[in-house]
Amino acid sequence: MASTTPLKGSELIDCAKANAELGTDVACERCGYGDDLDTFGQQLKQACQDIGVEIESIEDLITDTRQSLFQPPDVVEIGPDTPSQL
Numbered sequence: 001m002a003s004t005t006p007l008k009g010s011e012l013i014d015c016a017k018a019n020a021e022l023g024t025d026v027a028c029e030r031c032g033y034g035d036d037l038d039t040f041g042q043q044l045k046q047a048c049q050d051i052g053v054e055i056e057s058i059e060d061l062i063t064d065t066r067q068s069l070f071q072p073p074d075v076v077e078i079g080p081d082t083p084s085q086l
Contacts, residue, residue: 003032006039012047017061024058 007015012031019027024037033040041057048055055061 002030006032006043008043009047009050012044013051013061016044016058017063020058020061027058 003015006012015031016027019030024040025035028035028037028040031040031044033043044058045055
């Protein structure tokens with residue numbers, strides 16, 4: 001559902017992140033900026049800077065959770081084969 005007023009701050013970041021995979025145009029509209037892509041981009045970058053995050057474009061907000069679910073962690077477990085070998 002599109003916002004009736006332009007979102008700011010963390011609400012803007014959350015909305016943009018939720019809609020980033022649908023494209024900049026859709027995210028811009030749903031975050032309350034209509035078709036004003038320039039203002040949307042500026043406000044999104046500013047909101048991210050305010051929380052210490054640098055982005056180049058909305059694509060930087062896309063996280064591939066599917067990849068992280070199937071990718072093994074960078075941890076190697078080392079332990080005895082049986083409890084008696086402790």
